Each structure stands twice: as C-alpha cells, then as structure tokens.
Amino acid sequence: MIKFVVSDDNNWLTLVDHDEEFEKKQIEISLTKKIHNHFFHPLVKKKVWDGSICFIDKRLPIWRVPIGLWSELYQIGQKYKIEVRIEGLERIIDSGFTLEEFTKWCDDFFENKSFKPRDYQIETAWKIIRFKLSVSEVATSSGKTLIAFIVLAYLKKVHNVQKFLMVVPNSNLVLQGSEDFEEYGLEELENCELQQIHGSNKKKISSGLMIGTYQSLVKMEPEFFDGVEAVFVDECHQGSSASIKKVVSLCRDSRWRFGLSGTLTNKSSAEYLTIQQFLGPLIMEISPKFLFDNKYATPVSIKIVKMDWLDEEVKEKLSNLKENKKEIEGNEIFNIERKLVINSDKRLDYVINFILKTSKNSLVLFQSVGEGYGKRIYDGIREKSSEHEVYYIDGDTDPEKRDIFTKRMEEGTNKILVASFGTLSTGVSIKNIHNIFLTESYKSEVLIKQSLGRGMRLFEGKEKVNIIDFVDDFSCNSKDNYLMKHSKERIEIYKREHFDYKVYEIKF
Numbered sequence: 441m442i443k444f445v446v447s448d449d450n451n452w453l454t455l456v457d458h459d460e461e462f463e464k465k466q467i468e469i470s471l472t473k474k475i476h477n478h479f480f481h482p483l484v485k486k487k488v489w490d491g492s493i494c495f496i497d498k499r500l501p502i503w504r505v506p507i508g509l510w511s512e513l514y515q516i517g518q519k520y521k522i523e524v525r526i527e528g529l530e531r532i533i534d535s536g537f538t539l540e541e542f543t544k545w546c547d548d549f550f551e552n553k554s555f556k557p558r559d560y561q562i563e564t565a566w567k568i569i570r571f572k573l574s575v576s577e578v579a580t581s582s583g584k585t586l587i588a589f590i591v592l593a594y595l596k597k598v599h600n601v602q603k604f605l606m607v608v609p610n611s612n613l614v615l616q617g618s619e620d621f622e623e624y625g626l627e628e629l630e631n632c633e634l635q636q637i638h639g640s641n642k643k644k645i646s647s648g649l650m651i652g653t654y655q656s657l658v659k660m661e662p663e664f665f666d667g668v669e670a671v672f673v674d675e676c677h678q679g680s681s682a683s684i685k686k687v688v689s690l691c692r693d694s695r696w697r698f699g700l701s702g703t704l705t706n707k708s709s710a711e712y713l714t715i716q717q718f719l720g721p722l723i724m725e726i727s728p729k730f731l732f733d734n735k736y737a738t739p740v741s742i743k744i745v746k747m748d749w750l751d752e753e754v755k756e757k758l759s760n761l762k763e764n765k766k767e768i769e770g771n772e773i774f775n776i777e778r779k780l781v782i783n784s785d786k787r788l789d790y791v792i793n794f795i796l797k798t799s800k801n802s803l804v805l806f807q808s809v810g811e812g813y814g815k816r817i818y819d820g821i822r823e824k825s826s827e828h829e830v831y832y833i834d835g836d837t838d839p840e841k842r843d844i845f846t847k848r849m850e851e852g853t854n855k856i857l858v859a860s861f862g863t864l865s866t867g868v869s870i871k872n873i874h875n876i877f878l879t880e881s882y883k884s885e886v887l888i889k890q891s892l893g894r895g896m897r898l899f900e901g902k903e904k905v906n907i908i909d910f911v912d913d914f915s916c917n918s919k920d921n922y923l924m925k926h927s928k929e930r931i932e933i934y935k936r937e938h939f940d941y942k943v944y945e946i947k948f
Contacts, residue, residue, distance in 0.1 A: 442467065442517075446507065446528030453510060453526060455503040463522050464503070470516040471495040471505065473710040480771065493710040495717060507532065508573055509713065511721030532572045542566040542594070549593060553625065557590060558583070558736065564724045565590040568698045573720025575676060579728040580702040580893025581737035585620040587700065588672050592621075592649060595696065596629045601669045602647040607654050607687055608674045611638040611839040612846070612868050617651045617674070638839070658683040662690055670696040676715055677701040677886050688718045703889035728889075728896065729938040737896040742907040742934055742941035744927065745794070749787055749948050750780065750914050759916035774922040781880065781912055781923070782813040790948055791879055791910060792820040795856065796828070798906070800874035801849055804858045805891055807880040809834045817879065818858040833859040846870050861887060864894065871897040875906045883926040888933050913945075 442463045444453040458464050471494065478484050478491025497504045505513065510526055517524035539562075546562050557565075564587050568574050578584055588606065595601035608614055614636050626632060626649065635645045637652030637660075650668075668691045673684060676699025688697060699719040706712060716722070731737035761773050781787060795804060795817075804821075806814040818832040829852075831845040842863065849857050850872045857864070861882070873895045882888070895905030909930065914921035920928070934941045 441523040441525060443525045443527070444505065444513065446526065446531055447504070450531055451507050452497070452504040453507055453513065455505075466520050466522065467505075467513065467516060468494065468496055470520075471509065471512065471713070473708065473713055476706055476709045476711055493714075495710075495713050506717040508716045508718060508720045512713065512716065534570050534572070537566070537570045539563060539566050542569070545594065545598070546590065549597075557586060560726055560730075561587050561590065564726070565594070567723045569594060569696070571720065571723050572696050573698070574723040575699045575701070575704070575715055575719050575721065576724035576726075577704045577722060578700055578702065578724065578726040579731055579737070579896075580890065581731055581896040581898070582702070582726050584674065584700045584702075585617060586624060588674070589621055589624040589626075591672070591696075591698070592670070593625075593629060595670055596632060601696075602631075603645070603668045604649050604670045604672070605657075605665075605668045605691065606649065606651040606672045606674060607657060607684060608651060609654065609678055610863070611653055612842050612863070613674060614638045614651050614653060615839065615843050616869060621649060621651075654678075654681070654683045654687050657687045660690075665690040665692070667693055669694055671698075673697075673699040673719060675701055676719060677704050685714070685718055702893050703886045706885070727937070728893075731896070732938075736898070738898055738902050739904045740892055740896065740907055740939045741904045742892075742909055742939055744909045744911055744931070744941055744943045746911045746913050746927070746943055746945045747787065747790065747948070748913045748946065749784070749790070750912070752916075754780070755914050755916040755921075758914055758921060759919060762919070762921075770922070777912070777914060777921055777923050778808070778881070779811075780914075782808050782811050786948070787912070788816060788820060790946075791877070792817065792824060794908065795821060795877055796825050798875045798908075800853050801855045801872050802857070802875040802877060803849075803864065803870070803873050803894055804856060804877045804879060805861050805864060806858065807861050807882060809860050809862070813880070814858055814860055821856055821858070827854055829855045831855070831857045833857065833863050835860060835862055837863070849873065861891065868894065869897060870894065871899040872902075873897070873899075873905065874902060875908065877908045877910070879910055881910075881912065881923040881926045883929045885933055888930055889937070892939070907939075909941075 442458040443456050445456050447454055472492050474491045481491055483489040484491045495509060510529060513524050543562055546557060550556050561583055564576055568591050592604050606617060608617060618634060618636055626634060631647045633645045633648035635650045637650055638656050671688060671691045671694045678684060697719050732739050761768055795802060804817060806817060814834060818830060821830050833842050833845060845857060846868060849855050849870050876895045892907055911927040912923045915924055
C-alpha cells in the first residue's frame with residue numbers, strides 16, 4: 441500500500457506512507473517520461489540529457505506529485521497491483537453532483553433558446569464541473585465553445601463564480617470565442633462583462649469572462665489573475681508550452697481548471713503528463729467516428745496523391761546520402777527533400793492546376809512561410825484564374841484581416857484561402873469549406889487531426905469534405921524517402937480515426 445494526502449492548497453499529493461520500497465520506485469519509474477522526439481533534442485544529441493522528465497517533486501524533505509496526476513497514480517497502481525490511497529480527493533471531486541440534476545438544469549436554462557446542447561456536450565460539461573481539474577479530448581466540430589459556455593453559465597448561476605478566464609492560442613480565437621459566447625447568450629448572465637485580451641488591450645475586469653491569448657496573458661502582472669476562479673485552456677494540446685504553464689500557475693484562486701482539445705499529444709510522452717499536471721486527468725473522449733456516425737460532423741474523404749516527378753538521377757543521389765548516415769544526419773536529408781519540393785516549379789504548377797480543378801470553397805494549407813512557398817501558391821492561383829476569389833494568411837497577417845477573410849469564406853463559392861498551418865490548422869471555424877489541400881509533408885498527429893478538422897463543420901448541402909494529401913515519392917531501389925515515410929505515418933492515423941482514404945499514383 442502507498443498513501444498520499446492532498447495538500448492544504450489543493451496543488452499537491454504528498455506521500456505520507458508506503459509498505460514496500462519497490463512501490464515508491466515503481467511510481468517514480470512510471471511518472472518519468474521522455475519528451476516527444478527526444479532524440480532530436482540538442483542536449484540529447486550531445487548526451488548531456490536522456491530526454492526524460494520526472495513528474496515527482498523531491499526537492500523538499502517530502503516526496504510529492506502534482507494534483508493533476510491523481511488519476512495516473514490510480515492507473516499505475518492498477519497496472520502493477522499496488523494499492524494506492526489518496527486522502528482529500530473529495531475537495532477536488534464533487535461526487536454528489538449527478539448527471540440527472542445537471543441535465544435538468546440545462547433543460548431549464550436552454551428551454552427558450554433556439555438551440556439545445558447535445559447529450560455528450562451536457563455530459564462533458566457535467567464532468568468538467570464535477571471533477572474540477574480535467575482535460576477532455578473532443579474531436580473538432582464537437583462544439584467545444586458551447587461546452588465551455590455551459591460550464592461558465594452553471595458556475596456563474598449556481599456557484600457565483602465571478603471571474604472566468606479562457607486561454608486561447610491566437611488572436612483569431614479571441615474574436616471567434618467572443619462571438620460564440622455572445623451568440624450562446626452571454627448577456628443573459630448577470631454581472632458578466634466580456635473582456636478581450638490580446639496585443640495592447642490589457643484592461644482588467646472585476647467580474648465576467650476574459651478571453652486572451654497566452655502570449656498576451658503571460659506578460660500580465662501576477663495581480664491581474666487575482667480572483668480568477670475558473671480557467672479554461674482551449675486547444676490544450678499546446679499546454680506543455682512554458683507560457684501556458686505560467687498563466688495557469690498564476691491563477692492561484694482557481695477552483696476549476698479544465699482543458700479541451702480535438703487532439704491530445706502522444707499519451708506516452710512527457711508532454712501529455714505536463715498537460716495533466718497543470719489541468720487534470722483525461723475525463724472525456726469524443727472521437728471523429730462518433731460525430732460521423734451520429735451526423736454531428738461532415739465525413740472526411742481523403743485522396744492521397746502520390747507524385748513521382750523527381751529525376752531518377754537525383755533520387756539516386758538522395759538514396760546514396762541515406763546510405764551514408766555517418767556523413768550526414770537524417771534530418772538534414774529530410775530538409776534537402778523539403779527544399780526540392782518547395783523549389784520545384786513543375787510540382788508547384790501541378791498542385792495549382794489540381795486546386796483550380798475543384799469546385800466550391802477550398803482551404804490550402806502550407807508550412808514553409810519563411811521560404812515564401814505559400815505566397816508562390818497564392819500568386820500562382822491568382823495568375824491562372826480570374827474566376828476565384830483568393831485570400832492569403834500567415835503569421836504576419838493582421839488579426840482583423842484574418843477575421844475578414846475567414847468570414848468571406850462562409851459565403852458564396854469559388855473562394856480559395858491559402859494559409860499557413862500555424863494560423864489555420866487549429867481552432868478556426870469555417871463551415872463553408874469543401875476541400876482542404878495539404879501541400880507539404882508533415883507527420884505530427886496533432887497537426888494532421890487539427891488540419892482535417894477544419895472541414896468537418898456541418899454546412900447545408902455539404903455531404904463530405906475532400907482532403908487532398910500531396911505526397912512526394914522519391915523512392916529509389918525499393919527504399920522510401922523521408923517524405924514517403926511521413927505519408928505512411930499519416931495513413932496509420934487515417935486508419936485509427938476511421939477516415940476513408942484512397943491512394944492515387946501520378947507520374948509527371
């Protein structure tokens with residue numbers, strides 16, 4: 441048996457007793473994880489660090505674990521047949537709060553509204569309120585902002601929570617979140633001023649809802665966060681970043697902390713435990729398949745266009761480089777492949793012509809901002825077609841312009857938005873998207889799911905969203921190049937998420 445007690449400030453689980461030393465050692469081993477892709481980290485390459493993070497604080501005479509990892513402790517105990525006891529959890533779990541009474545409250549609150557929350561949205565909001573510290577993985581198009589609004593409304597009306605903070609990754613989502621909350625009925629909540637925090641806008645409110653980017657919030661003085669009783673981190677898969685961790689830790693008065701994301705990071709990684717450490721355990725999972733099966737989201741149809749366009753002589757040279765890894769590292773070879781892609785006029789023409797053959801509104805996602813690849817796609821589309829309205833967004837685009845462009849995409853047809861992954865792959869909602877083009881290779885599961893999610897929003901007359909995944913086949917002597925390996929990793933993700941896909945082989 442190993443026993444922990446919740447600390448007086450509800451932030452730690454302090455070890456107070458254990459029967460066998462191996463129990464303590466097993467907890468330590470299980471709560472030590474390597475960061476994602478640790479082998480690429482400079483310190484790991486120099487053999488200064490092995491890439492591991494231990495989530496146990498042993499600096500004090502006592503041995504303690506962050507409160508958000510309480511569920512992990514129970515799971516470790518179950519896996520290794522260790523009896524784990526935690527005293528004081530009732531302070532962060534309202535076990536007497538039932539789904540039945542919460543559903544009744546929601547029915548009454550939304551009785552006169554034109555829309556009603558779905559059952560899974562009510563259940564997710566109930567679990568968030570009940571567990572107080574939590575993370576939920578709810579697929580894109582599941583209605584994360586409505587779930588957060590339900591939580592806000594209940595906490596304001598029933599628990600008299602005065603200040604509610606919503607943390608978002610970019611200024612687009614500050615504007616979009618504000619509009620969504622107002623649409624759901626923010627004005628009906630008493631004493632609930634809405635404050636947007638981004639750029640130079642740093643006003644402090646006494647009561648209500650604050651929505652801000654973590655980049656702006658991290659610059660605030662600690663006093664700014666006084667009295668914040670509930671913190672919601674949107675797109676919390678980014679929660680391992682230093683800025684978000686600092687913002688959450690500054691909310692010392694918070695009784696509720698929760699995160700929502702369509703795509704949590706690798707669950708065996710240190711990043712996943714970092715998210716739980718600050719926000720709490722995973723309590724709810726809503727998959728894309730569930731949304732498709734219940735007609736809550738638009739089904740995804742993926743066309744993998746495997747392009748064979750590189751000269752055989754160059755393929756042979758790339759293959760030889762891979763065989764001589766002592767002279768050049770794999771990531772350097774990958775960068776060579778990537779540069780071949782973004783510098784090829786032949787490939788660019790093929791991609792642009794493919795985009796212009798599709799009908800209805802399209803989102804074109806690219807990665808290479810610094811090299812100007814997105815701009816070349818944008819300029820090429822405009823030069824070849826006068827029938828399409830074309831917009832361009834990257835990190836330097838003014839937030840107000842981004843908002844104007846995304847709103848224009850909601851109306852009409854024959855519109856194309858060329859955008860960087862960093863600005864449009866996460867969170868932004870555009871319902872009138874029928875085609876998404878992935879013009880550059882990547883393998884991040886988070887980026888893939890988020891990118892595909894941009895087209896899953898329901899829209900009248902939209903039966904499916906077409907995803908065109910461009911793949912560069914530089915294979916030689918039956919050995920795959922790095923971009924092909926990335927493609928195979930994406931296919932494994934498509935299979936796990938039950939996305940329909942077909943592979944088309946093209947040579948030009």
